[in-house]
Amino acid sequence: MEKWEYLSTKFQAEGSFGGILDVENFDLELNSLGNQGWELVSIVSTNAAYGKTREIIAVLKRKK
Structure with a gap:
């Protein structure tokens, strides 16, 4: 049976109306992970x- 480990990471949305995500930072972090x-x-x-x-919460997994 495969075993997994999980990671949750948060990204803050900025701006006064609607919350704006810094997509470049988001992509850099996801690519790094x-x-x-x-x-x-x-x-x-x-x-x-x-x-x-x-905020945006990203849930990731990888095999142990």
């Missing part, structure tokens, strides 16, 4: 008031 063997499984956004994105 991918080079370490992590595979992206899911992305979830957390919301503040009125649906504004507060």
Whole structure:
């Protein structure tokens, strides 16, 4: 049976209306984790008031 380990990492959304993600930083971090063997499984956004994105949570996995 395969065994996995999981990692959750947060990315802050900036801006006063709607929450803006720094896509360049996001891509750099995901590519860095991918080079370490992590595979992206899911992305979830957390919301503040009125649906504004507060942070993005990325869940990754890799074989143990």
